[in-house]
Structures are given as C-alpha cells and as structure tokens.
Amino acid sequence: MNKGIVIAGNILIDIVKIIDSYPEKGMLSSITNISKAVGGCVPNTIINLAKIDNKVPLTAIGRIGDDSEGEFLSSEFKKYGIKTKNVKVIKNQPTSFSDVMTVNATGERTFFHARGANAEFNFDDIDINNLDCDIFHIGYILLLDELDKPDKEYGTKMARLLKQVQDKGIRTSIDVVSEEGDRFKKIVTPALKYCNYVIINEVEAGKIACINPREKGIISLDNIKKILQNLFNYGVKEKVIIHCPEAGFCMDKSGLFTIVGSLKLPKDYIKGTVGAGDAFCAGVLYSLYNNYDDEKLLKFASNAAACNLSQADSISGMKNKDDVINMDNVYKRRII
Secondary structure: OOOOEEEEEOOEEEEEEEEOOOOOOOOOOOEEEEEEEEEOHHHHHHHHHHHHOOOOOEEEEEEEEOOHHHHHHHHHHHHOOOEEEEEEEEOOOOOEEEEEEEEOOOOOEEEEEEOHHHHHOOHHHOOHHHOOOOEEEEEEEOOOOOOOOEEOOOEEHHHHHHHHHHOOOOEEEEEEOOOOOOOHHHHHHHHHOOOOEEEEEHHHHHHHHOOOOEEOOEEOHHHHHHHHHHHHHOOOOOEEEEEOOOEEEEEEOOOOEEEEEOEOOOOOOOOOOOOHHHHHHHHHHHHHHOOOOHHHHHHHHHHHHHHHOOOOOOOOOOOOHHHHHHHHHHOOEOOO
16 A cells, blocks of 8 residues: 655745836835745645645645744645644744745746744654655755754765665655755755655756756756766666756656656746746656656646646645646647
8 A cells, every 4th residue: 555755844834925026126116916825845745746636645744833824834734634743833933934026927936035943843853763655755955954964974964864764665855945055066965865856946956966957048958968967976766857947857767868848838827936846846746656657757747837837826726636637638838
C-alpha cells in the first residue's frame, strides 16, 4: 500500500496585493486589491496535491505562530484532509508571512518576507524515526535558517536531515527559494548528494551550477543540459526537474533528457503567478508518486502550473487530476 507524501518546511500567509505598476525607488504605485491566502512550500504544494487527488495520504510538517494567521492555516489544512499533528504552534514567534506585490497587467510578483516561526524550524520538528511515507519533500532551502546552518560532517544540517530520511528508505525531494546573492553554491550543494529528486526553476538551477540558463534572454538548451549534468555531478540520485515560463526539463540518472513546452495561454488567462512553481512541484510529486514517465510527468506538472495561473493566489486555480490532464485538449503547447 502506498504510504503517501510528506511536505515539510516553510508555512506562511501570503498577503497578495494587486498593484497597477512596480514603482521606481521613491515613487508611488496604487494597490487595487488585497487578499489573504496560504503561502510557502508546505501549504501551496500540499493543498494543490490534495486538490489534484484527495486519496493520496498527505502530511504537513512545519511551524506556525499562535495567532489568527496560524489558525487560518490550520483550518485550510483540515479543510483538505491534510494531517497536521506535526505542525507545531509556536508561542513566541508570529506566523511567517509575505507581502506579495503583484502587477495587475502582467502577473509578475515581488515578495517581501518575514520569517517569523519558520526561522526556528529545525531537526527537532521532524520525528525521523516515525516518518512513514513514500516521498519526503522539503523547501525552501535558503529560507530555513536553522537547517541552512553548517554541519561539520555533511556540509549543512539540511544535508544531514536528508541523509537520515534516505536511510529509512524514503525518497527525498527538495525545492529552494529564488533570492539575490551567492549563497546557492554553499548552502544548496551539500544537500544534493542526499536528494532523489530536485525540483527548481531555471534561475535557481543556474545559480547552483554557476551557469546562465539563458543566452541574450533566450533559454539555452545547451546550458540547461550542462546545468542538469552539473547537479547530477553533485550527487542527485534519480531525477532533476527544471521549470521556466517556456518549458519544463527533466534529466534522469542515465542522462536521458526530456523537454515539454508550456501551454500557450490566452493573454487574459493569467491572473497571477504566485505559487506557480509550487503548483508545478505538486504536479511533479504526484507524477513521481504514480510512476509517470518523464514526458507525462512534465506535461502533468506544466498543466498543474497553468491551472494555478488562472487565479491570483497559490491554490484556488488547481483542478482535479482528470481536469489537469485535460488541459492538453484545451490549449496548444510551445515548441522549444
């Protein structure tokens, strides 16, 4: 019997603010709408999985504050039948939140983040001995301060955690956060040796591998292949999946490279891009859980991300698995 999927890491509230434009420094932009929604790796990914298929056993692991935002998150988890016994309520820290500034015309977004309770999420929050799942997915590396800390033996505490999870026969998967700076190589690389799967976007992948995924602004297949190969050289066990607006890319441990273009969506279809990467990730995890081949995996994940784009928040656009698959009958794909 399948044991399900555990999603661990960042739990937060997204306060989505629709703006008419992103202002230059010192200038003003109008906020035209404000809404509150779940955010972060855990809620976005796990609720999307629940909406895709409510028969998959799902468990959330993380921290929330003892406040109204934490109560909102708990109620959302319970609404979708997600197990929350491993979501700790912290008294001395607020629930983590992000102000998500979303440009109305394009859906492009910028995040202003307060770590809150997530900053102290650590080894003690994960009962490794009692983990009972097929896949353990955690994110976001670079935004989990305690697990990003150095470890003398494994490089980072995250790497040590993933090694111990793998030792239980559980497949491991990671996601990272997009940020400016040069921390990728130092903090993400040690974890790769203990990952079965890596699911990230092209910018993040390029920063880890120190290779630009684009040439003159256009995605470079040669560079994407080099990036994927580099990540395997760092120790990834089974598959690396990279997503970008134009396409999804997958390479397996044998070196097999697969490309699937993204769906061609009407101009007025996209209401927001917040959580699109997590929706893609949910599609990948569901595909891995069900042993889809790489092409089917990329199509399903691409369709899941496209569903997400139809709404301004990170979960409202997701559909059930049959409707996700049917997106291929509604829209054509880009040719890469």
